[in-house]
Amino acid sequence: MTTLNEFSRCVAQYDPHALPVPAAQAIVRQWATPVTAVERVPLRDALDRVLATDIVSPIDVPSHDNSAMDGYAFSSAALAAAAGTLELRIAGRALAGHPFAGHVDATQCVRVMTGASMPHECDTVVPQERVEQGGDTLSIRFAADAVEPGANRRRAGEDLARGQAALRAGRIMRASDLGLLASLGIGEINVRRRLRVAFFSTGDELRSLGDALDPGCVYDSNRYTLFAMLRRLNIDTLDLGVVRDEPAALEAALRGAAASADVVLTSGGVSVGEADLTRQLLQTFGDVAFWSLAMRPGRPLAFGRIWSGERPGLGLPALFFGLPGNPVAVMVTFYQIVREALLLMSGADVPPPPLLHAVSRQVIRKRVGRTEFQRGVAQQDARGQWHVTPTGSQSSGVLSSMSEANCFIVLGHDEGEIAEGDCVSVMLFNGLI
Structure with a gap:
């Protein structure tokens, strides 16, 4: 051994x-x-657990082509035939969960709401704010160049396709992951x-x-x-x-x-x-x-x-x-x-904590030949530049220095004394502590 x-x-x-x-x-x-x-747990108990096996999507997400916004769905073939302004008759409407079941020809459109299924003959949605209502209120008019063919349509499987890996083993489950799996109809998962x-x-x-x-x-x-x-x-x-x-x-x-x-x-x-x-x-x-x-x-x-x-x-x-x-x-x-x-x-994938570059607001004493993790307060100025100041005494017995700080000032093994204005590496506590 x-x-x-x-x-x-x-x-x-x-x-x-x-x-x-x-x-x-x-x-x-x-x-x-x-x-x-490995344990199998309900989705509600999976937050912060480590995923033990890959999750493969059993369905397309979304499961059907749908409208990305409120507007009118029509066939983009009508755009090629339009001369400046396109006028379409309203054949009906589609709501989320209530699709339009009729036929839509090239001269017609369907009133759609966000998330509604796209009628079979339609592939484009013009936003409602870009149309004018016809005089008889049963038609709409809009400039043909106000929308590109295929615009504002979410395709089936655009988020996740059936058979695609949704989450990989080793992931620490977050709130968004629970929502994602719920959208796939998955109620239990394997965790370490x-x-x-x-x-x-x-x-x-x-x-x-x-x-x-x-x-x-x-x-x-x-x-x-x-x-x-x-x-x-x-x-x-x-x-x-x-x-x-x-x-x-x-x-x-x-x-x-x-x-x-x-x-x-x-x-x-x-x-x-x-x-x-x-x-x-x-x-x-x-x-x-x-x-x-x-x-x-x-x-x-x-x-x-x-x-x-x-x-x-x-x-x-x-x-x-x-x-x-x-x-x-x-x-x-x-x-x-x-x-x-x-x-x-725990079985988790562990990316290294990100380091920011910050300008030291004061001299920082440091001896070559050891790595130091000094406590500091990092702030951004109006231009987005990070600055950092040590939290006074760096004694290892002064626990209040950790409460006051929002970051570690990471000084490498081969680094020596840091002058005021020098750039240093900073590891923010947010996401770490």
């Missing part, structure tokens, strides 16, 4: 002490195996089962909400941000609370989490301090790919596998992410490393 550690050493830019972010992302991506179980993620915080100093705050202690915020970030991904979560810095308690929590979840997330306990027991325990029943990233915030980040048994390969396996303890570092590492892996394991 190839271990993650052995695999990681073969990755370009591998550095056990400060792994570059792109290399870490490549390693994680390689081991993020999608869940295989939800990924199961267990998470907990480590540290004797942490207290849960509702507990007394003893001297030297802090309330645990990381579990709440992790819960919210996981909920946004429509993942089944198992909150294991706060685990004390005791080897037996931590080992039991990790083994239990591996037995009940696909992925285990912890916060705290993965640096090199004497009290950081997670690192020590994982050397016993885990397989760790890396411990440290060339990244700020988020340098101490562990990724690997753990088993519910006493040593690697025994019991049930789970992917493991040991996140830093500082609140901002937890969120940054989740969005830059963990989020993509969870989506891939």
Whole structure:
């Protein structure tokens, strides 16, 4: 069995002490195996689920030629014979759901409303605002050059043809997708089962909400941000609370989490301090790919596998992410490393988050040799140019900086200090967080 550690050493830019972010992302991506179980769910329960199989349209959409607007349907052959002005007799009318059943000759037209079936002999619609009513009100007149042959007609199958793929497997179902499938008459679909993620915080100093705050202690915020970030991904979560810095308690929590979840997330306990027991325990029943990233915030980040048994390969396996303890570092590492892996394991197609180019409004200090994700506020000026300003202190313990920000300022591994007026890459929170 190839271990993650052995695999990681073969990755370009591998550095056990400060792994570059792109290399870490490549390693994680390689081991993020999608869940295989499939569930069949009603359409109303499919929002944000991951489609397991392609959906092929069983019908043409629309199912019939129809009018794209209110007006008059006629045969375009009449246009060629017209000399400037075309006058047509009104043979009847067609409404959506109530087609005109009669015959229409070349001198006639049919009053149609948007969505109404096109009469068989008609292929063109002139908008109602471009016609004049005849003196007897039973005819219309309009300039022959006011409309092109075939104008304002929606053809059967124009949106989707029978047998065409409507949605591909791996798609995260959106509201528009539910409407699309409903238009095909599809009421149930196959989706991947939800990924199961267990998470907990480590540290004797942490207290849960509702507990007394003893001297030297802090309330645990990381579990709440992790819960919210996981909920946004429509993942089944198992909150294991706060685990004390005791080897037996931590080992039991990790083994239990591996037995009940696909992925285990912890916060705290993965640096090199004497009290950081997670690192020590994982050397016993885990397989760790890396411990440290060339990244700020988020340098101490562990990724690997753990088993519910006493040593690697025994019991049930789970992917493991040991996140830093500082609140901002937890969120940054989740969005830059963990989020993509969870989506891939859910079976979803994962396009990279789009980056915008923005002008920095101030000097940004940055050290070459690590990727930095600073918090910022991005705004567009009157000309549409994006500008960005960091949100003050970039300390990984200042969680308010994430609440104030609307983007990450992404500073690459090889970039140095940014001057005022320089262009930087920006990853907007909208659509990510």
